[in-house]
Amino acid sequence: MARFRKAQYWIFVPGDAGSVAAVPHEVLVKRAHLLSVLGRWEKAESDLLKCRTPGGIPGQAEFSSQVLLELAGIRINQGRLGEARELIGDYESGGLDSAPERKMNLTNLKGKLAFYQGDLTAAKCGFRRVMELAESSGQQIHKAQAGLNLGNISVMEGDMEAAESFYRKALTISEELQDVSGIGMALGGLGILAAERGEHQRALECFRRDLDIGLRLGQAQTVAQTHGNIGQLLADMGRFHEAMDSYQEQLEITRRIGDAPGTFNALYCLASCASELGKPAEASDCLRRAADHGIEWSMATEAAKALLDLAGIQVEAGETEAARATVAELLALGEEVRDRSLIERALSLKGRIG
Structure with a gap:
């Protein structure tokens, strides 16, 4: 997962949910995907690099391209956007983006990359395309993720009504699919909306439920992001000492998993709280x-x-x-x-x- 902010709050952007081709290295790629979701990017990268050779895997160009996508997703999460662009370019040069599943994953990654770079127009276009592909192919989990992403953009654009609609629809789908991770991300989005509206207690409840889900699933980046959200909420409430505790928790995790943007945010927010405390x-x-x-x-x-x-x-x-x-x-x-x-x-x- 990646993350974006609006008015000092972190906004979650889900990663792709694609499967990999049935090839000899299948287990490594699947394990890498799970490790990436858990924020264990170094181990995930190690698995993926074992599958990547200079000329690709003979007879398995599609699989080699999947490895590129997984690596690109990790680079985006780490904030290494230039490398992510190169990997996506390598993927596209393989001409393997015609199948709906691959096209959704590719379009989703390009949308995330555009969002990180501040190009909301391109990001919105990409996520809407993912939504269209998901609806036409019946991929509900992709539909929920696209809705979360579009909700994030709506927050950044100040359209809270649209954001709430996207988040609630994503929450409904995730609950129907029993997708616990998706439920957590939707709750995080609803928490941001509550915080923006000054509903501090409701926001805190959403964030704490999201944090509990992240801890239970072992999703380090989600836990770090949610600590950041709780820290910002506490700072808004004037509880700066407690806010610093939350930001310190965020910092320790982001450093461990190699989340460069998250580490900057934690340090910057710690500075803000220290300033407020004189x-x-x-x-x-x-x-x-x-x-x-x-x-x-x-x-x-x-x-x-x-x-x-x-x-x-x-x-x-x-x-x-x-x-x-x-x-x-x-x-x-x-x-x-x-x-x-x-x-x-x-x-x-x-x-x-x-």
Whole structure:
């Protein structure tokens, strides 16, 4: 699973639910898929790489392409989007996307990739196509997942009524299929909606049910994401110490499983809580770590966001030279920063501090 945020809350985006071809390496790929769902990406990748050879598996081009899709899904979850794009490109070059199941999985991954890159139009188009394919082929689980994804986009667009409709339909399908994981993701979405509406207790109940499901299923990324949601909800309620505990839980898991975007989020939110508690030194430390992490993982926009906040704290503390250096570091990221308002704000701050 991957994750996206709206108004500081994590939004779950389910992965593909495809099966693999009946070939000698079938067990490895199935195990890799399960390990990936559990957030054990290194072990999943190890299994998949055992199945991948430079020329593919003789006579099993379809199977080799499935390996590419599984690897692409892992890369998206890790935030390694460039590598994911390359893997999807390799898959498409094989010309094996005509079957409904493969087409749904491919379109779903491309939608997730577009969503991560902030292209909501392309993501919405992709997920709607998945919904159409799922309805025409009777694939209810894909229909539910597409509904969750479209609900996520509706939240980001501010259309809460549409989002609730998508989430509730996905919940109904998941309950009919007894898909516990799907039920958890739908509850997570409904929790986000409740939080946006200021219904804190209802949101907390949804998040805790989602957390319980993630723990029972052993889904590490889901557990991390839900800790992040609970942390944000507690912060909104002014319970910053408890929020920091939740973010720390999130951080420990994301580090362990190699979830780069999740690790940045946890560090950034820890900094926010520390600032609210009047602990600028602790906030600065978390922001510095978040910025370094963002730069290391080619998340320039995220790194710029952390650097801008760090410079702000340094200015307030009278650390002009440090703030000047931080702003220079931000501006050096240049065109890699997608949110140009961050550059504009950095230039404004540079003008103020000289």
